[in-house]
Amino acid sequence: MKKYNVGILGATGAVGQEMLKVLGERDFPVGELRLLASSRSAGKVVDTEKFGSVTIQEATHDSFGGLDIVLGAAENDISRTFVKDIKASGAVYIDNSSAFRLDPDVPLVVPEINPEDAFKHNGIIANPNCSTIITLVGINAINKLSPIETLYASTYQAVSGAGAAGPVEMYAQSEAVMKGEPVEKKVFPYQIAFNLLPQIGGFQENGYTSEEMKLQNEGRKILHLPEMKVSCTCVRVPVERSHSISAIVITKDRLDLKDVSEAIAQAPGCRLVDDREKNLYPMPLDTSDQDKVFVGRIRRDLANENGINLWCCGDQVRKGAATNAVQIAQLLIAQE
Template identity: 40%
Template sequence: MSGYRVAVVGAAGLVTQELVKILERRGFPTVSLRLFAPDRFASHRALVDHRDLVVEELNTGAFEEVDLAFFATGADVARYYAPLAVKAGAIVVDLTPAWRMDPEVPLVVPEINAADLRTHRGIIASPEETTVALTLSLYPLHRVNPLKRIVVATYESVSSAGSAALEELSTQARLVMEGRTVVPHVFPHQVAFNVLPEVDVFLDNGYSRGEWKLVEETRKVLHVEGLLITATCVRVPVFVGHAVAVHAEFSQFLAPEDARKLLVEFPGVRVLDDPGVSLYPQPWSAGGTDEVLVGRVRRDASNSNGLALWVVVDNLRKGTALNAVQIAEDLVRRGQVPEGGKRHGKVGAPSNSDGHPVQ
């Protein structure tokens, strides 16, 4: 057998489109590629990266002939079906929040903690887009000068809320320019020409779920359980590209020029940092890039051991789809993806105390 039977679970939305495109462009070894979606989205054809694909109905028997399954759907769907895929013999790379904080599930940014793949039990989680950006921009520094505290503000494009959000921003911008009334549907308020300090629902602790996910996921990816982090996540009227303003305190002094050198040398990071010619990362220029872009590296004037950075990522690409494909590529290199239903290594869906799969 010369490749893998791959499934992508999720209607043909923005992330699914990007996943299929990246699998094709990077030459991932596939012998078949199938799309699955819940019944209300299934039984139709979808044009994905110039390929006419049938969207099949997702059911409990969907994974009988699948080696590798990407979940780019709702968390509830991933929570129920991922263990069934593992039970059928597939390896799951989950792009949803469903399994990220499960202690038995590795949460992986391959450039940082690919070694965590050794302990997977069939499901591997890919982090939130802003987590990918934050951890990749700080890990090259953290590994030589441990982090003590992070203060972060994110500026998140609407595309992470799906294609309906893109349409809403476009429509609202036109209506505002025409002087007409805007009625929001995807977001709680008008997003065009506006800024919303609300990414996901608010929690009892005062943080939004988006902010708290960033806190918890960063600790897990960096393997620093007690790391002090506070975050404010903001939705901005940008179509694609998330930006992150980072203030990081380290154990010792770290000069900006030394930080830039460490970042330049680290895979998955590109430094754009020359304020004299207005060179710095921007969401529009990050589109279609495979790296996390870092600039505005400077001393934090309020902290002798602190640095400030400006970070941008294509949230649909490296922030989501590319990171998931890189996880799969690492699994293949390690011989951890079964071919033709053959099981390799320590594989078994996370389960409840009674031994039944978590649903």
């Protein structure tokens, strides 16, 4: 089997570490593995079960020669700094930042939904926002039955979505509250323990946050539905891992609930968890550290006859970021 030289830009972050883990789990045919990070991490050794011991290198403009694929797990500014170098090296850059998602020349890909778009790249493929991926995987089967015209969504996003320091702060605050001690706030603007924060991202002129607008802007591009309307509220919740989404999907045609459930049960990347008699439905604890999006609570919307109401959960570090990027890489090598 042909092997590929793979780099991970931002290898020491939560998503970068998960990318390394997923590459091993999926037996990706890696020749050379190049872990790239800041100068602070350079020289450290990462021991992996699949790839042995790998020394972290400082990311510089000369770091990408000889690589076939670069998985990006760095912030927007880092991604923009090195994108020309990656393209010049001949590698394909699969970027998890938001830097290029809405660039018309850069495909935005969820392999279960629009795999064909991955092959239209010009050296860069963008990985969508985590909540966008989880939501769209959960509702794509509905869109195949009848085009989605409107989507109302509320996301309940885990603290790990803010980085590795998010869970640390949540647990430290929880302990402080239980002891009656002052709560320290560094990662989040307000106490997150025993609380909800209805803001993720900065507020825009229309009153929505940057995170909330991603579901519409990215969703339209991925689903090829340029007129789809989305109204979204994003909430940070005191859950360690896995995002949850309440979605109301308004389709062009009125759909039968049985057909919807059957389509979701058979949809790639989905698992139907919907049994009212046994009180079974998706929950963050059940969806963490795996790659499926669990979908349940499927019911008729009471305000719109063409509406379907559902609840879905998925691991935002894996399917919402690392796994999706590795899946895109798998698409590319499968065509060679």
